[in-house]
Amino acid sequence: MTGSGSSAAPNRHNQGSLKICSKSIIFEPDDQNEPILKIPLKDCKRIEALEENEMALSDFLYGNAVSPYRYLRGERIVIFQLDIPKKTEDVVQTLLQLHRASCLDKLGDQTAMIAANLQSRLARTSFDKNSFQCVSESPHMDCEAEMITPLVTNPGHVCITDDNLYFQPLNSYPDSVVQIGLRSIRRIYKRRHGLRPLGLEVFCTENDLCSDIYLKFYNTKDRDELYYYIATFLENHITEQTAESYMLLWQRGHISNYQYLLHLNNLADRSVNDLSQYPVFPWVIDDYSSPQLDLLNPASFRDLSKPVGALNTERLERLLDRYRDMPEPRFMYGSHYSSPGYVLFYLVRVAPEHMLCLQNGRYDHADRMFNSVGETWKNCLEGGTDFKELIPEFYGTDCSFLKNMLNLNLGRRQGGGQVGDVELPPWASDADDFLQKMRAALESQHVSEHLHEWIDLIFGYKQKGSEAVAAHNVFHPLTYEGGIDCDSIEDPDQKIAMLTQILEFGQTPRQLFTTPHPQRITPHFHNISSGTSNRSPSMESFEDLTEESKKLAWSNMNRLTAQSNHKIHKEAVTGIAVTSNGASVFTTSQDSTLKMFSKESSALQRSVSFSNMALSSCVMLPEDKTVVCSSWDNNLYFYSIAYGRRQDTLMGHDDAVSQICWRDNQLYTASWDSTVKVWKCMAADISSNKRTQFEPLAELEHEAGVTISPAGTLLASGTKEGTLSVWDLASFSMLHQLSCHSGKIHQVAFSPDSRNILSVGEDSCLKVTDVQTGMLLSTIHAEDEQRCFCWDGNVVLSGGQSGSLLVWDLLSSKVIHSIPAHSGPITCIWMNEQCSSVITGGEDKQIMFWKHQY
Secondary structure, eight states, X not given: OEEEEEEESSSXXXXXXXXXXXXXXXXXXXXXXXOEEEEEGGGOSOEEEOSTTEEEEEEEEEEOTTSOOEEEEEEEEXXXXXXXXXXXXXXXXXXXXXXXXXXXXXXXXXXXXXXXXXXXXXHTOOOOGGGOSSTTOOEEEEEEEEEEETTEEEEEEEEEXXXXXXXXXXXXXXXXXXXXXXXXXXXXXXXXXTTEEXXXXXXSSSSOSSOSEEEEESSHXXXXXXXXXXXXXXXXXXXXXXXXXXXXXXXXXXXXXXXXHHHHHHHTTOOTTOGGGOOXXXXXXXXXXXXSOOTTOGGGBOOTTSOGGGSSHHHHHHHXXXXXXXXXXXXXXXXXSXXXXXXXXXXTTTOHHHHXXXXXTOOOOGGGSSOBHHHHHHHHHHOSSOOOOBOGGGGSSOOGGGSOTTOOOOOBOXXXXXXXXXXXXXXXXXXXXXXXXXXXXXXXXXHHHHHXXXXXXXXXXXXXXXXXXXXXXXXXXXXXXXXXXXXXXXXXXXXXXXXXXXHHHOOOOOOOOSXXXXXXXXXXXXXXXXXXXXXXXXXXXXXXXXXXXXXXXXXXXXXXXXXXXXXXXXXXXXEEEEOTTSOEEEEEETTSEEEEEETTTTEEEEEEESSSSOEEEEEEOGGGOEEEEEETTSEEEEEETTTTEEEEEEEXXXXXXXXXXXXXXXXXXXXXXXXXXXXXXXXXHHHTXXXXXXXXXXXXXXXXXXXXXXXXXXXXXXXXXXXXXXXXXXXXEEEEEEEOOSSOEEEEEEOTTSSEEEEEETTSEEEEEETTTOOEXXXXXXXXXXXXXXXXXXXXXXXXXXXXXXXXXXXXXXXXXXXXXXXXXXXXXXXXXXXXXXXXXXXXXXXXEEEEOO
16 A cells, blocks of 8 residues: 655655555655665564554665665664545554564465455455546446556456446555556457466557556456456457467568567567566577678577577587486476566666565676676576576667666676676667667568577477477476466465465466477568579569569459359359460359350350269360369269360279369379379370370378369368368378368368468368468358358458358458359359459359459
8 A cells, every 4th residue: 555644764854655565664755866765564663653643663674766775773763644644543554464464474374464454455445436537437347456567566446347447556556546448458368477367468559568557366257257348349449369360470471570479478478567477589699799790691690499508519418417317307407598587687777676676675796787798698608507588678679778877886897897888799889779780680581481490499389398308498397387286285385485486487488389380481582683583574574563463453352343144054063164365164063064155255155964973173274275074973074175075084083073183294183082193194195185194193092082282292182071181292291181170171272372271161160271380370260151262372262151252361360351142152263363353153053254343
């Protein structure tokens, strides 16, 4: 609790603020030149009220906010005169209760009595609704909670209405009420606080390091109720982001490395309000001695695939020798890479009061202070117990933590020099230049290509278990989430000692990824004058123009407009193939026919039937001379456009052929017989009407019927049971397999850069999978089942059961436009290379032609 008043100590009268804490009383003078008084309650001999508005304490600690404490011993009397006389009795009674608690022998008993006193005060008070911003506000809930700031918890009352979130501190400090408009909230995070799921942090900005309020509740139920109530307001403004959705944003370059690390720290319970779980950032530069920093030289950078403790091979060997001889539970490093001590080591010049509080009123020895960036890095590489990483401030814009702007007396080093500003590397002209170059290094191409390796260590699959052992990334068991259950410790003293040890030692972030993190997609720029390109300028210009037209088309996919529709089949349309000039459109159907439709004359020109079984798909071979159709009768039919007849049949499977693809003189056939077969057949031989030799190259076994998509040397396949597989076509071996959908996969397709795979299934989900790692990046739940799609890696055009075409933004996981199309489910979509023309087919037996209207 706090109050205003004056003190006489020693033989002086000062106006200021009186703060009653759990174990001490603090008087902070209004005059900043006067020292702060801190009186430990356990050292008090007597506490009493003198007159109506005075009280006296004896014995105290005497010091200044930003200097080491000065202890004055011997019995003294301090008299506080309160500005509000009626508070005196309440303050004295509170102090007497806390004094009794501080004099108990056992720490557990002290803590229990202090907590009981606090709960009693909270129970006797309630949220003052006169603090509402508007008299018409309707309260939803109110409860007790604590506002968390570094090293300080402030108890009070939380109230949430239909417009605002309020926190009213019990002591009305630093404000009588904190008010946050619900519609201004951008992000909320559940937090572990003191290893328990009781915290909630609220941000009103998108990318700031500091939150607007951090609350700790007394039970999880209250925390969760408040979280979900605020979330209903968030849904109207932003989509709640997950680690996977931020990964997708980062991987495609939509957020920076710095922003991505901030988001991961937030999701992993790291907060600037909790020094035991402060955000952790990597050392990325290895060169702190050169006059110039070369960010194009890989040698300038730290190896991000290794923890700090494993960067020095000789030191690592010594640590591993100790590790091998250690009884269980074993660990490689006796200290952590992030702890309150390390955070304040970096921030002592801007938060000296926190360092003094943490270290019992003293700064660390001058030679152990943060004196030099280069020396600190050297010690992290060579020291026997120093494995610390950095904090986000090293990549921010505020350089004050590197300067002794408060003129603190931080001591003298052994060489005689006074500790002042942090010594910077030779390549930095000043503190601002140092931070600018640190940011440039963090966002450099080298770091962008390797940052996923560090994420694997800190937030990912190398954080725990056998992968952590292999990566030399094993810390003390107490640092890991769930390493010990403090609630199971019955002895109160042991429980508090254990909790204190954990909080002071440092905590490993919550694990966000359990499979390898994908690499960032980084553009590689080639030197035009080097002569490495053998393409003509006109060809490059044409390709640039094509890419620009594609971008334009995808950015305007919501402007897709129907040109015409034609009912040319008697059953559902199953496949669409188009000649390169767009003049002739071939379609297959469950009515067993292949139809040829003239776009120019809008007339049906041919109708061919190969058997009485349904046709499932079709592809156009190069040179527009042959169409290949797959059938439910287990066969593939090759139709010559020039001769107007079937020219070949391939009896390829033991059950219906579900889909076919063609790429580089190889035919890929998928079947309900649970196989994908790869055939070598020359397009030139087929188009010249020669007798074709279909040479089987591979048979890829599955557990159910398959749909496929080839891209370069890779093949993706999806089964009726929801399994997605990625195959290497060079060796015909499986790279990844994961249970992706909870039912049949309708279609799979690679992104244009072949880095990701999109799949849609009968579970009404769209799922994006990383090709490199086989990791599921994102899941989007659609309102109805999507049957087919085209995509550019970021935007999806899909057709589903409702008959509408949906335009999806994968980054926000939302439908951004819905276009009415067919009267029944859409079964197939075709798009030309320029992405400017679309044809759809549906169960309504129609094909529809679409164009963009700019």
